[in-house]
Amino acid sequence: MNRISHQNHDVEWNAARATDLYGIEYWGAGHFQVSADGLVQVTADTGGGRGTINLLDIVDGLSERGLPMPVLLRIENLLDAQIAQINESFARAIAQSGYRGRYRGVFPIKVNQQSQIIEEVASFGARFGHGLEAGSKAELLIALATLDAMNGYIVCNGYKDEEFINLGLMAQKLGYRIFFVVETPAELPLLIQCSKAAGIRPRIGARVKLSSRVSGHWNATSGDRSIFGLTSMQLIDLVDTLKAHAMLDCMEMLHVHLGSQIPNIRDIRTGVMEACRYYVDLVREGAPLGNLDLGGGLAVDYEGSRSSHTHSMNYSMEEYCLDIIEVVMSILDPHDIPHPTIVTESGRALVAYGSVLLFNILDVTRFEAHALPEQVPESEHENVHNLWEVLKSITFERAQECYNDALFYRDEIRDLFRRGQISLRSRALAENVTLEILQRIKSVIIGNEDEYPELAGLEEALADIYYGNFSVFQSLPDIWAIDQVFPIMPIHRLDELPTRQAILADITCDCDGKIDRFAWDGTLNNTLPVHPLIEGKEYYLGAFLVGAYQETLGDLHNLLGDTHVVSVRINADGSFDYVKEVEGDSVADVLSYVEYHPQTLLQKFRNSAEQGVRAGHISATERQQLVELYATGLRGYTYFER
Numbered sequence: 027m028n029r030i031s032h033q034n035h036d037v038e039w040n041a042a043r044a045t046d047l048y049g050i051e052y053w054g055a056g057h058f059q060v061s062a063d064g065l066v067q068v069t070a071d072t073g074g075g076r077g078t079i080n081l082l083d084i085v086d087g088l089s090e091r092g093l094p095m096p097v098l099l100r101i102e103n104l105l106d107a108q109i110a111q112i113n114e115s116f117a118r119a120i121a122q123s124g125y126r127g128r129y130r131g132v133f134p135i136k137v138n139q140q141s142q143i144i145e146e147v148a149s150f151g152a153r154f155g156h157g158l159e160a161g162s163k164a165e166l167l168i169a170l171a172t173l174d175a176m177n178g179y180i181v182c183n184g185y186k187d188e189e190f191i192n193l194g195l196m197a198q199k200l201g202y203r204i205f206f207v208v209e210t211p212a213e214l215p216l217l218i219q220c221s222k223a224a225g226i227r228p229r230i231g232a233r234v235k236l237s238s239r240v241s242g243h244w245n246a247t248s249g250d251r252s253i254f255g256l257t258s259m260q261l262i263d264l265v266d267t268l269k270a271h272a273m274l275d276c277m278e279m280l281h282v283h284l285g286s287q288i289p290n291i292r293d294i295r296t297g298v299m300e301a302c303r304y305y306v307d308l309v310r311e312g313a314p315l316g317n318l319d320l321g322g323g324l325a326v327d328y329e330g331s332r333s334s335h336t337h338s339m340n341y342s343m344e345e346y347c348l349d350i351i352e353v354v355m356s357i358l359d360p361h362d363i364p365h366p367t368i369v370t371e372s373g374r375a376l377v378a379y380g381s382v383l384l385f386n387i388l389d390v391t392r393f394e395a396h397a398l399p400e401q402v403p404e405s406e407h408e409n410v411h412n413l414w415e416v417l418k419s420i421t422f423e424r425a426q427e428c429y430n431d432a433l434f435y436r437d438e439i440r441d442l443f444r445r446g447q448i449s450l451r452s453r454a455l456a457e458n459v460t461l462e463i464l465q466r467i468k469s470v471i472i473g474n475e476d477e478y479p480e481l482a483g484l485e486e487a488l489a490d491i492y493y494g495n496f497s498v499f500q501s502l503p504d505i506w507a508i509d510q511v512f513p514i515m516p517i518h519r520l521d522e523l524p525t526r527q528a529i530l531a532d533i534t535c536d537c538d539g540k541i542d543r544f545a546w547d548g549t550l551n552n553t554l555p556v557h558p559l560i561e562g563k564e565y566y567l568g569a570f571l572v573g574a575y576q577e578t579l580g581d582l583h584n585l586l587g588d589t590h591v592v593s594v595r596i597n598a599d600g601s602f603d604y605v606k607e608v609e610g611d612s613v614a615d616v617l618s619y620v621e622y623h624p625q626t627l628l629q630k631f632r633n634s635a636e637q638g639v640r641a642g643h644i645s646a647t648e649r650q651q652l653v654e655l656y657a658t659g660l661r662g663y664t665y666f667e668r
């Protein structure tokens with residue numbers, strides 16, 4: 027589809043065209059679709075067949091329950107579906123290839139530490155023996171309390187102090203299958219010392235630095251300069267030290283982590299190949315190993331382009347699993363090395379799909395001319411008259427010329443205004459005429475933009491600003507921090523042609539609090555097709571695939587706090603249950619995070635109001651109303667409330 031040909035009003039619009047435009051079939055991985063009546067739907071396995079629900083019904087139900095937007099929606103079935111998919115894909119790849127090892131997934135807690143997520147990974151994942159990866163003491167405590175001792179691995183990465191190691195060792199006694207991954211040479215002496223003192227033989231993993239580099243945003247995680255992992259020399263030292271302590275038999279895992287969101291399957295193959303070479307030689311050195319942990323990296327196609335672009339992936343989960351099994355066999359088999367248990371620490375691929383940020387649009391700014399006069403008054407400056415002439419002469423053929431002239435005269439007028447030579451009223455008229463010129467140029471070239479490459483920025487420059495009831499910094503921090511792209515689209519009215527192009531602004535009033543990169547129509551765009559707002563009716567958008575990293579990385583910029591979080595479970599009959607709701611932060615909550623005491627603030631305000639009464643500025647009744655307003659404000663949601 028041509029980039030903005032969807033705005034061609036002659037073509038009949040329907041939900042199928044909306045599906046194409048927003049690329050929902052490509053990034054939705056079969057979980058999301060558009061209904062014939064223009065609603066975004068979620069379809070999921072329910073245990074008793076597949077069930078489908080409308081996101082708008084969830085929003086309506088929340089509103090009836092007094093939970094206003096924005097809301098982070100978690101769909102439990104989707105998390106289950108992704109856990110099942112990776113385990114079943116590996117199982118199929120193993121069966122197809124005649125691989126004689128097994129697969130053990132571990133979910134890295136850091137990707138989404140929320141208790142609901144970890145509990146669901148542990149309970150649903152139990153049937154596959156899916157475990158957890160802990161990168162800190164706190165995460166180990168979560169893992170130990172959540173995972174069944176006999177089920178699933180616990181892989182301990184990150185810096186480990188004595189307390190961390192001792193807890194892990196004692197937990198091993200309980201039956202937990204804990205792996206201590208040595209990431210730096212300094213960690214080993216402490217691990218040896220603690221395990222000897224406890225009389226427990228630890229399961230040791232060695233994380234190696236691969237020289238294979240991956241493409242994508244996280245390419246620094248791989249290659250010689252990656253921060254974690256042992257060099258080949260350090261690995262040899264580790265083997266020798268373990269031998270010297272008669273502990274080489276404890277070395278049960280080789281660990282690598284190529285990076286996160288690896289878009290190109292070739293990079294994964296190359297990395298796994300190098301990891302297997304290490305594996306072969308470590309076995310030759312006498313290490314038993316038996317487990318090959320390939321870390322994270324399985325990507326999510328946020329962009330829906332199925333390409334090797336940073337926010338996409340040029341492979342499927344099925345292909346990922348098959349390729350890994352194939353590469354491992356191709357390197358190990360010639361050496362007759364038993365097939366290891368393959369461990370992956372896939373994070374985003376498991377949790378991204380299950381969370382959707384839902385928010386309403388509060389307002390819009392349009393870059394359109396106000397009513398123009400019939401004629402420019404004779405008395406106006408000649409440059410204003412020149413602009414008027416440009417306006418009258420716009421044709422497709424003259425589009426570039428008119429654009430150049432308009433900007434020239436507009437800039438002259440701005441200059442004259444700065445020097446005090448024309449009035450504010452004249453400048454306003456000139457700006458208004460310029461806007462009309464730009465809008466008309468945009469409409470005459472529509473569908474044939476390729477002929478005017480210099481006007482490529484026009485659409486963005488004239489795009490509406492839709493103000494959304496959310497905070498980029500709190501709910502979508504990666505958009506701000508690392509230019510992450512998430513699929514964003516309206517969740518209703520998709521049977522109507524989206525006639526507007528917009529960027530999104532949040533309510534933080536920070537100039538970085540905006541979204542101006544969107545994936546739709548199979549490519550990245552600076553604006554999003556949206557519908558005009560209808561007076562008195564809410565317009566809802568969803569930011570999809572936000573379940574990985576966003577919740578904990580979010581911050582309190584402008585003191586906009588956690589949104590409400592609601593979990594639903596879809597039933598086979600198309601109904602759904604609100605399984606859990608967690609109320610978002612109140613204003614008092616966020617104030618206490620930054621060391622204010624809401625009660626003290628209220629008391630201080632009461633006192634000021636009392637002084638106002640004494641000074642005769644307000645009555646005692648007004649004081650009462652004012653104090654009540656302040657107290658209500660403290661109890662309220664940090665987001666815009668209608």
Ligand SMILES: Cc1ncc(COP(=O)(O)O)c(C=O)c1O
Nearest residue numbers: 283286287322323371372373374
């Ligand atoms: C050691 C380790 N394992 C696993 C992951 C998860 O990666 P992903 O979310 O790409 O699967 C990360 C994140 O970067 C990591 O550092």
